[in-house]
Amino acid sequence: MDNPVFAEIQTHIDSAPVMLFMKGTPMFPQCGFSARVVQILKHTNIPFKSVNVLEDPEIRDGIKEFSNWPTIPQLYVKGEFIGGCDIVTEMYQSGELQSLLSDKGISQDEAA
Amino acid sequence: MGMPASEIEALIKASLPDAQITIEDLAGDNDHFAATVISEAFRGIPRVRQHQLVYAALQGRMGGELHALALQTSAPE
Numbered sequence: 001m002d003n004p005v006f007a008e009i010q011t012h013i014d015s016a017p018v019m020l021f022m023k024g025t026p027m028f029p030q031c032g033f034s035a036r037v038v039q040i041l042k043h044t045n046i047p048f049k050s051v052n053v054l055e056d057p058e059i060r061d062g063i064k065e066f067s068n069w070p071t072i073p074q075l076y077v078k079g080e081f082i083g084g085c086d087i088v089t090e091m092y093q094s095g096e097l098q099s100l101l102s103d104k105g106i107s108q109d110e111a112a
Numbered sequence: 113m114g115m116p117a118s119e120i121e122a123l124i125k126a127s128l129p130d131a132q133i134t135i136e137d138l139a140g141d142n143d144h145f146a147a148t149v150i151s152e153a154f155r156g157i158p159r160v161r162q163h164q165l166v167y168a169a170l171q172g173r174m175g176g177e178l179h180a181l182a183l184q185t186s187a188p189e
Binding site: 033064068069070071081082083084085086087090091 | 176184
């Protein structure tokens, strides 16, 4: 039942406090929804890592099952699945995203 | 490509019968929608779970034939 790609996905998630699975790269997003989440993360001045799912079809398919979430982008903070584009946008607008990040001990200063 | 808004609404209604649903076809192409779903089922559960309930109602169409559905969910006031 356990998909072998899950371990690889988990390794990515564990490799950074803020991890974004996206289409394209932060410099060249290849989907409007991924681009929006990148923009929000840049606005919050939070350092993050990303995985380009377009480069790895197994991760692209596997992550949907891993998180029980049908779409990409997907944002993880300290190993916890936070949501996709709509949720991240809503949380950013309400200030919840910023408080979540500081609650988790991820400070903007680390970006410097 | 895509599916009509009425079909999306019917699928959500089928698993969340009390839901108040508003769907907007953003581009007029049956492929880019924004939906607001209000249901008692969402009370007290995190947003990720709320959206997962809606995705479950859509039975795998989200991310497949339904490319873009911007979702806003909440419990009734």
